[in-house]
Amino acid sequence: MSNFWVNLYKFPRFLISVLIGFFLTTFQPIFKLLKNKKDRILLTTVIITITVLCYRIIQIMTDNI
Structure with a gap:
């Protein structure tokens, strides 16, 4: 035991x-992607886009426009 x-x-x-x-x-x-400046800008853009898109979808789903 x-x-x-x-x-x-x-x-x-x-x-x-x-x-x-x-x-x-x-x-x-x-x-590894963050080491290259071009990839860093692309990754930052993608993350911001996904965050804003999720935020807007949740706003629309809850009728908080």
Whole structure:
């Protein structure tokens, strides 16, 4: 039974390391794109466009025009 508690105490550290690994793996291509000025401008434009589009869609869906 003590082995169960040892494993249970290790779980938060495991969860944090998995989440950090996920975000590093996911955002590594984005960080590579940010090194080039042309790609940085394109990526910024795409992110702003998607954010504004989602904002407008939510406004229209909730009738807050």
